[in-house]
Amino acid sequence: MITREQVIWAYRLLLDREPENEMVISDYIKKYQSPDQLRDVIISSEEYQSKNPAFTQSNLLKPFPPKDLLNLVAGSTNLPWFLQSGAKGRQSIDLILKKNNISLNEISTALDFGCGCGRVIRYWEKYSDTIDIYGCDYNPRLIKWCRKHIKFAKFYLNRFSPPLKYKNEYFDLVYAFSVFTHLTEKNQFLWLDEFDRILCQDGLLLFSTHGEGFLDHLGSSDKIIFNKGHLVVLDEVHEGKNTCAAFHPYDYVSKKMNHRFDMVDFIPRGALGNPGQDLYLFRKNNP
Numbered sequence: 543m544i545t546r547e548q549v550i551w552a553y554r555l556l557l558d559r560e561p562e563n564e565m566v567i568s569d570y571i572k573k574y575q576s577p578d579q580l581r582d583v584i585i586s587s588e589e590y591q592s593k594n595p596a597f598t599q600s601n602l603l604k605p606f607p608p609k610d611l612l613n614l615v616a617g618s619t620n621l622p623w624f625l626q627s628g629a630k631g632r633q634s635i636d637l638i639l640k641k642n643n644i645s646l647n648e649i650s651t652a653l654d655f656g657c658g659c660g661r662v663i664r665y666w667e668k669y670s671d672t673i674d675i676y677g678c679d680y681n682p683r684l685i686k687w688c689r690k691h692i693k694f695a696k697f698y699l700n701r702f703s704p705p706l707k708y709k710n711e712y713f714d715l716v717y718a719f720s721v722f723t724h725l726t727e728k729n730q731f732l733w734l735d736e737f738d739r740i741l742c743q744d745g746l747l748l749f750s751t752h753g754e755g756f757l758d759h760l761g762s763s764d765k766i767i768f769n770k771g772h773l774v775v776l777d778e779v780h781e782g783k784n785t786c787a788a789f790h791p792y793d794y795v796s797k798k799m800n801h802r803f804d805m806v807d808f809i810p811r812g813a814l815g816n817p818g819q820d821l822y823l824f825r826k827n828n829p
């Protein structure tokens with residue numbers, strides 16, 4: 543929940559003005575659940591961007607993917623949002639590892655599965671002396687862009703379904719932000735098996751899903767299915783694209799997706815770079 547005061551202060555601090563009227567304030571209160579969401583929405587607005595041109599023009603944040611790729615991956619051409627949310631995605635990896643007393647020193651190989659145009663992987667550069675960073679995606683345009691612009695990581699164009707080209711037990715960490723959110727059940731299980739193959743003993747698997755925070759996106763009959771603990775997948779024919787949307791109840795993930803993995807942590811709405819998505823951390827269980 544956010545309060546009227548929080549909306550007013552967000553306006554003053556970020557936009558340097560008062561909200562237009564009470565209706566605007568109550569719209570924000572109705573639509574957004576947390577101060578973080580409120581801030582993200584304001585920072586993503588045209589007004590914020592035009593008042594803060596340095597934010598998007600800074601060379602520090604380059605390279606910038608072109609708008610069509612931003613749109614393909616994030617459903618929006620908003621560059622500041624892309625940059626900020628990617629940093630937060632990277633940060634949410636640190637936070638969940640720290641919360642579970644896992645040090646980044648335990649990781650020497652990491653894979654960003656479904657890396658898109660590098661929204662999150664771009665923030666691994668400072669670790670690239672000690673960690674071999676890999677990214678893969680099935681979309682050739684995205685991998686082409688990543689290969690050309692993100693030099694510290696190795697990129698690979700995979701097929702839509704497994705296998706990947708990597709050796710058995712190669713990775714210490716595989717993560718997938720907002721990828722299982724666009725796959726059918728069949729492919730999710732194929733990919734879980736593949737992650738099991740490429741993860742080393744005790745390797746970590748981190749992924750985000752649309753959980754309870756996305757119930758409003760479902761019609762009433764799908765809500766019932768979700769609330770009974772079943773996976774809901776909309777527009778399955780467009781699997782892999784953002785129009786295909788999968789919704790995972792916690793019960794489904796904890797009971798059905800833990801084949802060969804132990805759940806280490808579940809943070810509802812914990813994927814900071816994918817507002818509202820749940821975050822799961824699993825460890826490969828070695829029989």
Ligand SMILES: C[S@@+](CC[C@H](N)C(=O)[O-])C[C@H]1O[C@@H](n2cnc3c(N)ncnc32)[C@H](O)[C@@H]1O
Pocket residue numbers: 615616631655656657658659660661662678679680681684700701702703718719720721724725781782783784
């Ligand atoms: C919503 S985007 C998220 C991209 C990136 N993970 C991020 O957080 O910015 C979903 C990504 O998953 C990729 N993807 C979907 N199905 C895939 C598959 N079977 N293999 C690899 N990548 C896949 C898409 O091409 C797209 O880049």
